[in-house]
Every structure is written in C-alpha cells, then in structure tokens.
Amino acid sequence: MRAQIEQRFGYLPAFFEPAFACPDTLADLWHAARHAYLECPLPAVFKELTLLLTLRRAGAGLVEHALALTRLGLAPAAVLAALDDPRAFITQLPAARDALGVQHLHLETWPEDPVLHDRLMTCGLAFAADPQGGADGRAALAGALTPALYARWTALVAYARGRAAWFELHPDLAQRVDPPLVETHAWLLREAPGLARHFGDPAVGARPLVAPALLRLIDAVPTGILQLDARGAIVMSNTTAQRLLGHSAEALAALTIDDLERGALRDDGHPLASASPLRRCLEQHKPQPPLTVGLRTARGELLWTQLAAVPVEDDDQDAAIMVTLVDISERRKIERALQESEIKYQLLVEASDVFLLCFDRDGVIFHANELIADLFSSTVDSLIGKSLGDLAPDMPDLAEAYLARFAQVMESGIGVSVEEMIEVRGKNGWFSSTVVPLRDFDGEVTGVQVVARDITRRRRAEIALRAREERSRHDSLHDPLTRLPNRQAFMEKLEGALQGVRQGRAAFAVLCLDLDRFKNVNDSLGHSTGDRLLISVARLLLDCVGPDDLLARLSGDEFGVLLPNVQDASDAIRVADRILGQLKQPLALRDQEVYTSISVGITWSALGYERTEDILRDADTAMHRAKRRGKSRYELFDADMHAEAVAQLTLESDLRRAIERGEFEVYYQPVIDLVSGQISGFEALLRWNHPTRGLVLPGEFIGCAEETGLIIPIGEWVLREACGQMQRWHAKYPHREALSISVNLSGKQFAQPALIAKALHESMLVPSSLKLEITESVIMEDPKTASELIEQLRLEQVHSYVDDFGTGYSSLSYLHRFPMSALKIDRSFISNIGPDGENAEIVRTIVTLAHNLGMSVIAEGVETRAQLDLLAEMGCEFGQGYYFSRPVNRGVAESMISRDCKP
Numbered sequence: 001m002r003a004q005i006e007q008r009f010g011y012l013p014a015f016f017e018p019a020f021a022c023p024d025t026l027a028d029l030w031h032a033a034r035h036a037y038l039e040c041p042l043p044a045v046f047k048e049l050t051l052l053l054t055l056r057r058a059g060a061g062l063v064e065h066a067l068a069l070t071r072l073g074l075a076p077a078a079v080l081a082a083l084d085d086p087r088a089f090i091t092q093l094p095a096a097r098d099a100l101g102v103q104h105l106h107l108e109t110w111p112e113d114p115v116l117h118d119r120l121m122t123c124g125l126a127f128a129a130d131p132q133g134g135a136d137g138r139a140a141l142a143g144a145l146t147p148a149l150y151a152r153w154t155a156l157v158a159y160a161r162g163r164a165a166w167f168e169l170h171p172d173l174a175q176r177v178d179p180p181l182v183e184t185h186a187w188l189l190r191e192a193p194g195l196a197r198h199f200g201d202p203a204v205g206a207r208p209l210v211a212p213a214l215l216r217l218i219d220a221v222p223t224g225i226l227q228l229d230a231r232g233a234i235v236m237s238n239t240t241a242q243r244l245l246g247h248s249a250e251a252l253a254a255l256t257i258d259d260l261e262r263g264a265l266r267d268d269g270h271p272l273a274s275a276s277p278l279r280r281c282l283e284q285h286k287p288q289p290p291l292t293v294g295l296r297t298a299r300g301e302l303l304w305t306q307l308a309a310v311p312v313e314d315d316d317q318d319a320a321i322m323v324t325l326v327d328i329s330e331r332r333k334i335e336r337a338l339q340e341s342e343i344k345y346q347l348l349v350e351a352s353d354v355f356l357l358c359f360d361r362d363g364v365i366f367h368a369n370e371l372i373a374d375l376f377s378s379t380v381d382s383l384i385g386k387s388l389g390d391l392a393p394d395m396p397d398l399a400e401a402y403l404a405r406f407a408q409v410m411e412s413g414i415g416v417s418v419e420e421m422i423e424v425r426g427k428n429g430w431f432s433s434t435v436v437p438l439r440d441f442d443g444e445v446t447g448v449q450v451v452a453r454d455i456t457r458r459r460r461a462e463i464a465l466r467a468r469e470e471r472s473r474h475d476s477l478h479d480p481l482t483r484l485p486n487r488q489a490f491m492e493k494l495e496g497a498l499q500g501v502r503q504g505r506a507a508f509a510v511l512c513l514d515l516d517r518f519k520n521v522n523d524s525l526g527h528s529t530g531d532r533l534l535i536s537v538a539r540l541l542l543d544c545v546g547p548d549d550l551l552a553r554l555s556g557d558e559f560g561v562l563l564p565n566v567q568d569a570s571d572a573i574r575v576a577d578r579i580l581g582q583l584k585q586p587l588a589l590r591d592q593e594v595y596t597s598i599s600v601g602i603t604w605s606a607l608g609y610e611r612t613e614d615i616l617r618d619a620d621t622a623m624h625r626a627k628r629r630g631k632s633r634y635e636l637f638d639a640d641m642h643a644e645a646v647a648q649l650t651l652e653s654d655l656r657r658a659i660e661r662g663e664f665e666v667y668y669q670p671v672i673d674l675v676s677g678q679i680s681g682f683e684a685l686l687r688w689n690h691p692t693r694g695l696v697l698p699g700e701f702i703g704c705a706e707e708t709g710l711i712i713p714i715g716e717w718v719l720r721e722a723c724g725q726m727q728r729w730h731a732k733y734p735h736r737e738a739l740s741i742s743v744n745l746s747g748k749q750f751a752q753p754a755l756i757a758k759a760l761h762e763s764m765l766v767p768s769s770l771k772l773e774i775t776e777s778v779i780m781e782d783p784k785t786a787s788e789l790i791e792q793l794r795l796e797q798v799h800s801y802v803d804d805f806g807t808g809y810s811s812l813s814y815l816h817r818f819p820m821s822a823l824k825i826d827r828s829f830i831s832n833i834g835p836d837g838e839n840a841e842i843v844r845t846i847v848t849l850a851h852n853l854g855m856s857v858i859a860e861g862v863e864t865r866a867q868l869d870l871l872a873e874m875g876c877e878f879g880q881g882y883y884f885s886r887p888v889n890r891g892v893a894e895s896m897i898s899r900d901c902k903p
Contacts, residue, residue, distance in 0.1 A: 224325030827861025
C-alpha cells in the first residue's frame with residue numbers, strides 16, 4: 001500500500017503518516033482518496049481548490065495543495081486570493097444558480113464551454129464552502145449534472161471534509177513539512193509574499209536550509225528530522241529526533257555520520273556497513289528510499305526506525321542532506337508478533353489433521369503441508385509448482401471440478417465449503433474441504449487456499465446412525481409379530497391416498513378385517529397359538545392382495561387393506577371374496593389345524609371423505625355389521641350404516657346417563673298357575689323412561705348394553721330391585737310367601753354368580769323365591785361351565801329356567817345334563833297352537849320332554865282362551881301373556897296380588 005501511494009504521488013504525503021501503524025486505516029484512507037480524488041472526473045483545479053478551502057488552517061496540507069495548484073498552472077496570487085476570501089465565490093452564487101436553472105442543463109461530463117465551466121466551478125466551490133447556505137444551490141447543481149457526476153462531486157466534498165477532520169484529529173500534521181515541500185517552499189513565498197501569514201516567514205537562512213517559521217513546525221512533528229552538511233556533520237535536529245536518540249540538541253550537533261552509523265543494524269540484523277543510505281545520498285546527491293535501520297541511542301539501546309534521506313542545497317550550492325527518522329519500534333513488534341503468529345499457525349497446521357494447499361491464480365501450488373504430501377506419497381518441495389492435473393492425472397474430471405471451484409472463489413471473493421467422496425490411491429474416502437480466497441495488502445485476490453479434512457470415519461458413523469434411525473423408524477411403523485405395517489403407517493399411507501384424490505388422482509378403497517371368535521382361540525389354545533394364527537393369517541392375506549396394495553395390522557386381530565387405483569367398489573369386493581375364499585381352508589399351526597373366518601367391512605373414497613379417521617371408522621362400522629349378520633362375510637358401507645352407528649353411539653351415551661340418573665324402572669308381568677288360576681309369581685322386565693323418547697322397551701337397548709358391557713351394572717340393578725320388591729311383597733302379604741320373582745340373566749351376568757348372592761343377601765329374599773331365566777345360547781356357549789354354575793345355584797336353592805326354549809341351537813342330548821327347574825316355551829310356538837295350529841304337536845313334545853326330565857313348563861305369549869285350554873289339556877303348569885296381563889308397574893302388580901288374595 002505504501003509503495004502504491006508513493007508511486008502515485010511521487011512522495012509520501014504527511015497526511016497518511018499517522019495511519020501507517022494501522023493497515024486497515026491506511027487502506028481506508030487510500031481507497032477514499034483514490035475514489036473521491038484520483039479517479040474523480042472533475043477538473044483538477046476544481047479538486048485542488050476544494051481541498052484548499054477545507055485545509056486553510058492545516059499547515060502541511062496547505063503547503064502541499066498550494067504547490068499542487070501552482071503545478072496545475074494557477075498563479076500563487078490566485079491561491080492567496082482563495083485563502084484570503086473563500087466566501088467571495090458565494091457572492092456569485094445567485095447569478096450562477098439562476099443560470100443553471102434557466103438553461104435546464106443535464107450534463108454528462110464537465111463542460112468545455114468556458115463560461116459554463118466557470119459558473120459550475122464557482123457554484124461547486126461555493127456550495128462546498130457553505131454547507132448550510134448552499135442547500136438550494138446544491139439542488140440546482142444536482143439537476144444540472146447526471147446522478148453519477150453529482151455523486152462524484154459529493155464524494156469529493158465528503159473526502160475533503162474528512163481530510164480536514166483528520167488534520168484536526170492529528171494537530172501534528174498541521175505543522176508537518178515533508179522534504180519535497182521544504183525544497184520549493186521559499187520559491188512559493190517569494191512569488192506570493194502574502195502566503196507567509198498562512199504558513200511561514202519568507203526569510204530563509206543559510207544553515208539550516210529551512211525557514212525559521214518552518215523550524216517551529218518541524219519541532220512539533222512526530223518524525224525525527226536531522227540535517228547533515230556536506231561533511232556529514234549534524235547541523236540541525238528537531239525535538240523528536242533528540243527524544244528518539246536520547247541526545248540533547250548540543251550533543252547531536254557534536255555528532256557526525258560516523259557516530260550515527262556506529263552499531264547500526266539493517267533489518268536482517270547485519271551491520272549497516274559503509275554503503276549506508278546516508279553516505280549514498282551525500283555522495284550521489286540522490287534521494288534514498290526509506291530503509292529499516294536500527295540506530296543506537298545514547299543509552300546503547302537499539303532504536304528501530306524507518307530512515308530516509310534526500311539531498312538539499314543552500315544558496316551557495318553546498319550539498320547537504322535532510323534525514324527523517326520514523327519510530328517503527330511498535331510496528332516492528334507487531335510485525336514480529338505477526339511473524340511469530342504465522343510460524344505458530346504453520347506449526348499448528350503441520351501438527352493438525354488438515355490437508356493444506358495454496359494455489360496462485362493460474363492454479364499452480366506455491367504452498368503445501370506435510371500431510372497432503374504424504375497423501376500423494378510425495379514431499380512438500382515436490383508439490384510446489386505443480387497443478388491439480390499433475391497431482392491427479394488419472395482423475396481429470398476431479399481436477400476440472402476443483403479448478404472451476406477455484407475460479408468461482410477468485411471471481412466472487414467468497415469461500416466455498418463442500419463434503420464429497422474422492423478416490424485417492426485406489427481407495428474411496430470422504431473429505432470436507434474449504435476453499436477461501438487469498439488476498440494481498442490491497443485486498444486483491446491472488447489465489448486460493450484449500451483446507452481439507454478426512455471425514456471418512458465421521459461419515460461412516462453418520463451413515464450407520466442413519467441406518468439405525470431408519471431401522472428405528474421402520475420398527476416404529478411395523479408390527480413386531482407379523483412384520484406388517486402398523487396402524488400409524490397405515491394412516492400415513494391413507495392420508496397420502498386421500499391427498500392424491502383431492503389432487504385428481506385415482507380413487508381408493510379400504511378394507512377393515514377382523515378375525516371371528518379369535519378370543520376363543522386365545523382362551524382355549526393359548527396366546528402362543530393365537531400369535532401363530534395371526535402370523536399365518538397375515539401371510540395368507542399378503543397372498544390375497546396385489547403388490548401395490550397395503551396390508552397392515554391395525555390392532556390385536558384386526559387388519560386393514562388399502563387398495564389404490566380402484567375403478568369402483570367391485571374391485572374391493574373381489575379382494576374381499578378372495579380373502580373369504582382362502583380362509584375356508586384350515587390353517588396348520590404346528591401339530592394342529594385351526595379353522596377360522598374373517599368379517600370384512602369395505603368403504604371407498606368416492607363417498608367424499610375429508611378425514612382419514614372417518615374412512616377407517618366407516619370401514620370398521622361395515623365390518624361390525626358383517627359380524628352381526630353372521631360373520632365370515634363382507635359388508636359395503638353405506639349412509640344407513642353411518643346413521644345406525646351414530647344412533648348406536650347416541651344410545652350408548654344415553655344408556656350411561658340413564659344409569660346415573662335413575663331412568664330405569666322394573667315392570668312386572670304375572671305368571672299364572674294354569675291349574676288354580678292364581679298368580680304364582682312375576683317376571684321382572686326392564687323398562688327405560690327416556691327423557692325425550694318416552695318408554696323404551698328392552699329390545700331397543702339390550703343389544704347395545706351387551707356390546708358395551710353396560711349390561712353388568714344394569715342387570716345388577718334389576719336383580720337387586722326385583723329381589724327387594726318381592727321381599728317387600730312377602731312382608732306385606734305373608735300368606736303369599738310362595739310368590740316368586742323371575743329375572744333374565746345375560747351371558748355376562750351368568751358368569752358372575754357373586755352378583756346373585758349379593759342381591760339375595762341385601763334384599764334378604766329366600767333363595768327359592770328367585771328364578772333365573774337363562775337362554776339356550778348362553779348355556780351352550782360353554783356347556784361345562786354352565787352346568788357347574790347351574791348346579792351351584794341349585795344347591796343354594798335358586799331355581800334356573802331355560803328361557804326361550806326352542807329358539808337356540810342347543811342339542812337335546814345336553815339338556816338332561818343341566819339341573820334346570822323349568823323350560824319356558826318361546827311365544828313363537830304358542831302363537832300357532834290352536835286346534836288346527838301346526839305348532840301344537842311341537843309344544844306337546846316339549847311339555848312331555850320337560851316332564852320326563854323332571855322340569856315344569858311355562859308357556860310365554862298366551863293371548864287367547866283357546867291357547868290356554870289347549871296348554872292346560874297338554875299338562876302345561878304355568879302361563880304368561882297378554883291374556884292374563886301386560887307387564888305393569890309395581891303399583892298395579894301389587895293391586896293384582898291384593899285382589900288375588902281375596903277369597
């Protein structure tokens with residue numbers, strides 16, 4: 001940078017001197033000067049005058065620009081006029097501004113026309129000298145010039161004011177005089193004596209060759225200045241030189257060039273020797289460029305300076321030299337610290353695991369470290385001067401890619417980082433490389449530096465980690481037993497299919513499959529057999545679906561199938577038929593064969609779904625419909641199913657609230673002794689007083705109660721209520737202690753005999769007064785367990801009836817094994833037992849069978865006198881039906897007991 005400035009100016013301006021300790025500041029000053037001054041297309045005289053107006057109180061700067069103006073052809077008297085009355089320009093401002101406004105100028109360059117040139121010069125200088133008063137004028141100037149030219153003018157003014165601020169920040173510069181200025185200073189004062197009041201006295205002494213006024217200025221500058229005569233004796237020294245060398249003015253005046261050079265060292269540490277810049281300047285009468293020299297002080301210490309020498313002549317033409325000494329001790333410390341830092345950096349790079357290469361702009365290596373040399377089985381010296389093509393002759397594509405990357409970095413000035421796999425010496429490895437630009441002192445890009453690391457181990461670890469993550473995700477989306485996708489994976493795919501339909505892609509169908517009576521397999525054969533069954537079913541289902549279809553295990557024994565690209569519902573029905581057909585054959589599970597079936601619910605996207613949850617819900621609803629209609633079949637979802645499902649959900653919610661709110665009520669239907677005609681007991685029948693629907697019969701809600709498990713609390717309540725009511729009637733009508741109460745038991749209640757004992761205990765009802773009605777289907781669900789429970793009830797004197805006999809699927813061969821008290825013939829048989837009725841012989845057979853087994857018979861649904869007479873003739877002991885009474889509330893039932901008690 002310093003060399004460039006000296007080359008441009010011909011010498012080093014004092015203005016830049018304080019910035020040498022900080023390269024960044026020096027660079028900023030130089031770039032600002034080059035941009036606003038050296039490269040400015042405005043006239044040179046205008047630029048110099050603008051600087052002169054802002055520097056009129058800065059000594060060295062004032063002299064420098066006054067001389068520059070004279071070199072440009074401006075007379076010293078004109079320079080003096082500009083210094084004495086800078087505001088004189090402003091007096092011409094209105095006329096010049098009006099001229100600009102009237103002519104409506106829009107200039108691409110500074111005009112050649114002399115009149116217009118002078119007006120613009122006057123306006124520009126006036127506006128620069130008067131920031132506040134020239135606002136309107138600047139607007140007019142901006143309108144006259146192109147934006148680029150006006151921007152250059154504003155940059156120049158800003159630079160001028162910044163330069164003035166710099167002189168104010170460093171007052172020593174205001175009194176600094178450089179040797180080239182001193183040389184022509186006297187001439188300038190002689191040509192324009194009035195300048196003396198601005199920067200010195202015109203008198204010039206013989207020795208030293210510096211004006212007295214300038215001697216005072218020289219004493220104040222931070223640079224040491226010595227003047228030596230032709231013999232090499234020191235004839236003048238300033239205060240700074242005296243302080244740096246540790247000598248007084250008198251002591252220095254007694255020294256010669258030999259004394260200065262004694263013990264002096266060059267920058268490389270060698271003695272200064274006889275061919276020193278001081279002697280060359282004296283002998284050759286030529287300026288000597290600055291040289292780093294270490295001089296001995298009065299205390300013998302080494303003072304590192306930047307030493308320069310220029311020849312000067314007095315009036316007698318005697319040769320002499322002017323010597324400047326700039327203390328660079330701190331700068332040298334910084335440079336040494338920087339060198340040490342570079343050495344440490346180099347050592348650190350050599351000791352680290354990085355590969356380092358530096359390339360010039362032509363792609364030639366000029367620096368490398370040992371690690372990269374070892375990678376290519378070479379030495380550092382052998383790598384220097386080679387190109388990438390030389391390093392990798394068998395990989396031209398790689399070399400070309402890196403050269404393109406180098407060109408990009410050098411052009412943009414921005415570094416690039418990449419990770420890539422590279423083959424080196426026959427082995428593939430992963431490398432992380434960073435390419436950054438290398439710059440010189442001026443910031444110009446001179447090449448690139450490549451720093452790379454071998455990250456093969458890290459990449460392999462990352463790959464292994466990703467593989468583990470993929471396995472973990474796979475496991476999270478798959479069922480561990482069947483290895484099928486799980487519910488989460490199914491829902492994700494279903495969401496994608498639904499999005500596809502919204503975007504116009506093909507429709508899809510969903511099948512919900514559930515194994516029939518899978519619980520029986522688990523309970524009878526064990527869970528391990530159940531697991532094997534699920535695995536076998538999964539394999540079978542995979543054979544039934546296509547490669548594009550998705551089969552998933554949704555829950556325990558429930559599977560889901562997603563069929564993409566279906567034309568209509570028939571495509572899904574064909575898949576369902578194929579599955580049902582395959583499951584007609586037994587499945588071999590180790591040493592046994594198991595028959596199973598499956599119920600299938602189907603829905604498809606053409607029904608206009610918005611949510612995946614709704615799709616699976618409707619398929620599940622259709623599947624449950626298939627189960628209720630006999631299992632081992634499919635059902636296609638429709639709107640009626642949804643309404644039914646909503647109604648079922650509403651019913652379940654209402655049932656739960658009914659228990660909490662006490663909306664249930666027990667009705668009683670009398671059971672009549674057909675011989676005596678009296679009431680032998682009552683059957684307890686549940687009724688629901690719904691708050692909005694009114695009285696609801698059991699047929700409308702018992703099924704829902706069975707499915708949801710609510711039948712347990714409901715049945716327990718009915719049992720307690722019926723037993724308690726019968727005990728209260730026994731207490732009120734003691735001579736009717738033979739009255740009994742019949743209660744229907746569901747399968748879930750039948751499996752919990754403790755509830756029966758609890759109801760009897762709480763009500764204190766005699767066990768023989770309780771008759772439990774159990775359907776054939778409940779008994780035959782598990783005949784062995786049923787037989788044991790019925791026997792236990794018999795031992796506790798609780799009677800058991802077979803309810804709805806003739807409608808179930810039990811075998812008559814099992815009937816004798818159950819110690820039941822009575823059979824209850826279903827109303828469907830009684831309705832057709834008139835004289836010509838087809839069911840008469842069936843009923844007669846049932847009555848005979850019951851009597852042979854020691855059971856009494858109760859006929860349900862007796863509605864006519866003819867039916868009653870025929871039943872009595874058959875020997876049926878008891879009857880129940882509308883002929884006698886409909887089910888009634890407890891008040892009406894009690895009145896029946898009261899009437900029946902009257903003689």
